[in-house]
Amino acid sequence: MGIPKFLNIWGTHQFWVGFFQSLGVGRIVFSSDTSEEQYREYGKGRITMDSCFPVKALAGHMGELLHKDINLLFVPMIYSLPSFLKGHVVDTLSCTRVMMSVENIKAGFLREKNEFEERGIAFVSPFVPFAEPELLPKYLWESLKEHIPGLTLEETAKAVKEGFRALEDFERKMREKSLEIIRWCVKNNRPAILVLARPYHMDPGIGHDIDGEFQQYGFPVLWYNYLPLDDWLLEWLFGEEIRAGIIRSYFDISDVWTSSYSSNTNEIIWGAKFSARFPWITGVIRLSSYECGMDQPTFTPVQKIVESSGTLFFKFGELDETKPAGSVKIRVETIVYYLEKYSQDIIKKKLSRLGAVPSQLLV
């Protein structure tokens, strides 16, 4: 089983591992991280329309897997996502380009000849609505039953449960790790940086390893999608606003964002709110790819949410396949200068607006 390591797989990969392991699939092969080489060697000639680079890069991932020892290429069309904000927002949909990317890129592998068939590889791309858990097994079963002999709907439903369990376990561990980092910051009174991006910006070929550059300067880097969600912490940050009737829950973003349809966008907005309140996050780094239509309306609100609390905000926008390593390094150096200069003031100012630091943070 080959799975391209692309787009929404970055937020759901543990689900797929748990799901296929439960079904007894022998071996799962992920494609490599995105790279210019991968894109040029395997994606060239398969791009049928100009789009953002994260979508175009899918061609490279699929092409690379066609050269690996696999029987089945699994490229899900992920329509909606599991999200910690579900129930607090209107919907948890994927970016329309991201969910549709499979149909677009697939066309590039079929227009002249069927490259999947030619290599003896079955191509499977189920429709995946994570927000409709009752329908998820049905769609997965319908697309996989031809390729996994004897597969039943009941087995698929059980595997979906296993998938969710694996994803939840992984996310719990990641959040525990973030909490550990946060506690270290509190203990040592050191600032941390929060990255607001899409999960696929963790892919070095898409996010250009910008987060890694900051780590080299000794700044712990947190990602919004794995922030700790412990009640005592969120109560400290958001409790007063709930009691004032501004928001209905810790995860309510309606006070700052009224169009809460898109999962990643909603989570980015929530991450911005978290960063504006949490004292030891003194700098926010926004990453966005060239042509990201989902991010575009959020640029001003996210910046304002972050900066209204005095937190430093920096944006690396319009990221494309070209890696501007030199200019990134210069920019990171400048940002680091500001972080070092202002962080302690920011921590003090933000602390003054909150109640006593919870004892759980002082462990």
Place this chain on the structure above:
Amino acid sequence: METKEFHYRAYRPRPFTKEERSKTTILFGGLTWKHERLIQGSLERVGYKSMPLPNIERQDLDIGKEFIDVGACCPTTFTAGNLARTLMTLREREGEEGVKNNYLFVTIGACGPCRFGQYHESYERVLEGLNLTDFRLFLLDLMQMEQSAPGGGLEISMPLTFGLVYSMFYADLITDMEYAIRPYEVVEGSTDRVVKESIELLYEKLKNRPIKGKKIDSLVWHVFTGYFVDALKEVRRLWDEIEVDRLRVKPKVKITGEFWLQTHEGDGNYNIKRWLEKEGAEVIPPPVAVWMDYLINMELFKLEDAKGFVKRYYLKKLAIGTIASLYRMVYNRLRRALNNIPNPLPDQRKLKDLARPYFYYRLTGGEGHMLIGKALYAYLNRQAHMICELSPYGCLPNTMSVGAMAKVLGDYPDLLYAPIEIKGDAEVHAYSRCQMILTEAKRRAKEEFEEVLERTGLTVEDIRNFEEDHPELRRATYKVPHYGYAGTASNYVMHIAKLMGRI
């Protein structure tokens, strides 16, 4: 490093009260002048003062870029710029307080993750940029029959919703007539004149329509009344007077694409429909009604997928299926009043099935699978010689279905397909691309016409002679049936041949 305020809050419009209705004008826009004039009639009937935004101009793109965040798609930039231009003009004329108190802007959205559901975020940047954050901007949900904005001043009731639906149907049907007739009009300008007269007549009908009931009774009246059909019969008499020459051989170009761009008539899409006509084509414009039909049917398809998980499945299916049927029934009744000259709405299930191998129907956003379904439907049913797909620069869903068309073209290499990316400021490039495909479409239209003449054994002179004895054939409202040819002239020759007993 001074902090302005501790926490940022989203824009919330101050309330609009019922008492303010009589002295406040509702601004709205986004459709053609025809749709907007008729919407105005519907709003006025229920007591609102209203004013459509001016038609989109090239300068709106530049104004939009000044105010909204970088990277916006072409429609957002144009419409945000259009709003900004309007507010600036009003401010100059009536002062800041005048704009804030005497006007408000209403837009629709809330249909999902594409930018369409987030237009208001960009409009809010316009208000900030103009220092008009007290100006009221309301976002309404496209799929709600009844809703109200804070303050109770703006209430969308069933009678108003149905008025808006008929405004959309009327404007769509007149637009269909317009593009089917203008390329063949004998007296230049006669179609444009009749379009204006038709819209004014229908505006009066909508403005003076009776209000019968508030809920179910309102629905029943709007569905079964003869009031709206009778109005179109009056309109038909205006069109009867236009003389046409259907022997002009023209390639038929079907317009598809992103919702705003394909329905728009102005600088926002380089006036491409008028440009195509000037270049000798007949255009099939896309009705707004197709998109509403798509949204209704998608609910039905989703429900069918969820069979087994939905309580009262058959009852729900019956309810949505009835709405879908009534929608089409009303549209077809109105078409009949115009002698079925306007095109019927395509069968949504057929579009879905045609697109299925290339684009999964549940991938919603923009027009979803419809772009592919429509292109294939037009090609396979010989509805048009060429498809011109208008795709806005920076559009999220549209680019994906355009890309998926690569496989369609692999399977149907004869399909003439011109995907045009519209940036708003690169018309030469767009025209040039379109021109290349249009040249081939013209050749096909000519070949098809010659083939029909040969098949029927008729000459143009024979047809002219026949027309002299049958002047009704040259009326704009004369319906020529479809004989399996894309071109109007070819079908016309076949029809004459049939009337003459040649086939």
